[in-house]
Amino acid sequence: xxxxxxxxxxxxxxxxxxxxxxxxxxxxxxxxxxxxxxxxxxxxxxxxxxxxxxxxxxxxxxxxxxxxxxxxxxxxxxxxxxxxxxxxxxxxxxxxxxxxxxxxxxxxxxxxxxxxxxxxxxxxxxxxxxxxxxxxxxxxxxxxxxxxxxxxxxxxxxxxxxxxxxxxxxxxxxxxxxxxxxxxxxxxxxxxxxxxxxxxxxxxxxxxxxxxxxxxxxxxxxxxxxxxxxxxxxxxxxxxxxxxxxxxxxx
Ligand SMILES: Cc1ncc(COP(=O)(O)O)c(C=O)c1O
Numbered sequence: 001x002x003x004x005x006x007x008x009x010x011x012x013x014x015x016x017x018x019x020x021x022x023x024x025x026x027x028x029x030x031x032x033x034x035x036x037x038x039x040x041x042x043x044x045x046x047x048x049x050x051x052x053x054x055x056x057x058x059x060x061x062x063x064x065x066x067x068x069x070x071x072x073x074x075x076x077x078x079x080x081x082x083x084x085x086x087x088x089x090x091x092x093x094x095x096x097x098x099x100x101x102x103x104x105x106x107x108x109x110x111x112x113x114x115x116x117x118x119x120x121x122x123x124x125x126x127x128x129x130x131x132x133x134x135x136x137x138x139x140x141x142x143x144x145x146x147x148x149x150x151x152x153x154x155x156x157x158x159x160x161x162x163x164x165x166x167x168x169x170x171x172x173x174x175x176x177x178x179x180x181x182x183x184x185x186x187x188x189x190x191x192x193x194x195x196x197x198x199x200x201x202x203x204x205x206x207x208x209x210x211x212x213x214x215x216x217x218x219x220x221x222x223x224x225x226x227x228x229x230x231x232x233x234x235x236x237x238x239x240x241x242x243x244x245x246x247x248x249x250x251x
Contacts, residue, residue, distance in 0.1 A: 014083025018122035021045035030070025111174035126154035
């Protein structure tokens with residue numbers, strides 16, 4: 001049915017308390033990229049939340065929805081939700097418009113500990129961080145702890161480049177185990193290291209990565225502007241794209 005006509009009961013704790021888990025899968029044509037990894041992460045989120053999840057039913061739903069609507073040119077993303085009220089929602093969505101290069105505002109953020117690594121429906125803090133960044137005239141937020149450690153963006157992983165080497169914060173900084181980040185670590189040489197303002201000041205390039213964005217260059221972080229040329233980011237993005245194509249072609 002049209003997603004706008006689907007309903008969940010007002011009593012569902014997924015709505016009332018953000019108690020549930022979700023994933024967003026990128027579609028290329030009607031082919032989902034890394035669907036199994038997304039379902040694995042959804043299962044991990046559900047386990048952490050003590051949320052019942054029927055993986056077999058979910059896989060059948062994914063296949064049925066992609067069969068029914070995956071060919072729609074506006075179907076760029078497959079959103080999957082499992083709510084505490086026991087509702088499973090799967091939706092096809094168009095990708096939001098993205099700039100070619102992103103300008104980021106730093107927003108102070110503390111990982112919650114209890115929800116670390118969980119893609120829960122309680123994403124209001126991430127959404128608010130993006131909104132605050134946009135209010136300040138930027139495209140997106142870069143989440144930074146009160147102690148100045150740079151983590152990630154609200155829906156993307158963060159990478160920076162220095163002297164031709166690519167760096168990204170380690171997962172033990174309590175960031176999300178991004179599937180795109182994992183693929184990048186496999187196709188290019190990436191060093192995991194904590195990131196501070198000094199690293200950003202010294203960086204030659206920086207980029208964000210996510211299922212939706214693949215690898216997208218960063219034009220500025222607050223007042224720190226990056227050069228228009230970003231050869232290391234471009235090369236990493238090309239290798240990521242080649243990996244995506246190769247996985248898609250293997251079905
Ligand atoms: C907090 C956070 N970090 C990173 C990402 C990127 O993850 P993935 O590469 O699995 O899309 C996301 C995805 O939405 C996210 O919510």
